[in-house]
Amino acid sequence: MFQSLSTRQKKYQNSPQKGNTKIEIPEGMYIKCASCKKSVYVKDLGETIGVCPNCGGYFPISARVRIKSIVDKKTFNEFDKQMTTNNPLGFDSYEKKLEDYMLKTEEIEAVICGEAAINGMKCVIAVMDARFMMGSMGTVVGEKITRAIEYATKNRLPIIIFCASGGARMQEGIFSLMQMAKTSAALARHDEEGLLFISVLTHPTTGGVTASFAMLGDIILAEPRALVGFAGPRVIEQTIRQKLPEGFQKSEFLLEYGIIDKIVARDELRTTIGKLLKFHHKGE
Incomplete structure (x- = not known):
C-alpha cells in the first residue's frame, strides 16, 4: 500500500527548504x-x-506555518516524512497529480505529524494541509494520523490534530473510506488509556474527516468562521427536503448548538492549547 519516494519525488524532500514556510x-x-x-x-x-x-x-496557511506558530522552537520531530502512496487502484494520472502537488506545496502529502512541545508540555501533533489536494484523506494521510495516535498512546502523550480537508480522496476509492474507521479505532484505544485528544477544526473541515476523527475530540476547538460539515447544503436540503438555516455549517453555529467547545482566534491557539495540556497533565 505504501512505498518509498520515487527519484523525482525525492528531489522535493531533499531540497534545502523542506516544506513551504511562507504564507500561501x-x-x-x-x-x-x-x-x-x-x-x-x-x-x-x-x-x-x-x-x-x-x-x-x-x-490559508501551510501546515509548516501552522506548526511554527503553535509548537515551541526546535522541539518538533517529524514522523514518517517519506511515506507516499503507490496508487492502490491504478487511477489514471494519479502519480502525475501527486507530483504536481508536491512541486506546488513542497510537501509529500496532505498531513504532517510529529512529536513536539507546546508551552513546555510534550504532545503529538498532526496538521492537515488543505493546499495538497484539498487536504483529502487517502491511505497515507490515514496511516500517518493513525501512527501518530498510536505513538501518543504508547508514550502516554496527548495528541492534537488540526483538521483541514475536503474529505475522502476519490482516486483511492474504498481504501480512502477505510481510513475513517482506522483513525477512529486508534482514537478509541487512546481514549481507553485515559489520554487527551484535542481536535482543532480549521477552514474547511468536511466529508469523511468530519465523519471520523475531527469530531471525536475530548475537546473540540475551531477557528472563527470555519466551514465544518459532512455534505454540501444543497445535497442535505435535497435529502431531508427542508430549508436549512443560514450559516449552519460555520463554527459559530456549531458553538451555539454545543457541537464544539470553543472558537479560538488563530493567534490565541498556542496559548489556549498550552493551558489545556497543563490542565490535563495536572489532572493525571
Whole structure:
C-alpha cells in the first residue's frame, strides 16, 4: 500500500527548504482579502499568521506555518516524512497529480505529524494541509494520523490534530473510506488509556474527516468562521427536503448548538492549547 519516494519525488524532500514556510498567497506586494475586499500588504500577513489586519479575515496557511506558530522552537520531530502512496487502484494520472502537488506545496502529502512541545508540555501533533489536494484523506494521510495516535498512546502523550480537508480522496476509492474507521479505532484505544485528544477544526473541515476523527475530540476547538460539515447544503436540503438555516455549517453555529467547545482566534491557539495540556497533565 505504501512505498518509498520515487527519484523525482525525492528531489522535493531533499531540497534545502523542506516544506513551504511562507504564507500561501500570490506574488505581489498586495493581495485582496476575500472577507473585506480590501488590499492587504503581503508582508503584514507574515506577522499576523495570515490574518487580515483590516477585518480579521483568515487567509490559508501551510501546515509548516501552522506548526511554527503553535509548537515551541526546535522541539518538533517529524514522523514518517517519506511515506507516499503507490496508487492502490491504478487511477489514471494519479502519480502525475501527486507530483504536481508536491512541486506546488513542497510537501509529500496532505498531513504532517510529529512529536513536539507546546508551552513546555510534550504532545503529538498532526496538521492537515488543505493546499495538497484539498487536504483529502487517502491511505497515507490515514496511516500517518493513525501512527501518530498510536505513538501518543504508547508514550502516554496527548495528541492534537488540526483538521483541514475536503474529505475522502476519490482516486483511492474504498481504501480512502477505510481510513475513517482506522483513525477512529486508534482514537478509541487512546481514549481507553485515559489520554487527551484535542481536535482543532480549521477552514474547511468536511466529508469523511468530519465523519471520523475531527469530531471525536475530548475537546473540540475551531477557528472563527470555519466551514465544518459532512455534505454540501444543497445535497442535505435535497435529502431531508427542508430549508436549512443560514450559516449552519460555520463554527459559530456549531458553538451555539454545543457541537464544539470553543472558537479560538488563530493567534490565541498556542496559548489556549498550552493551558489545556497543563490542565490535563495536572489532572493525571
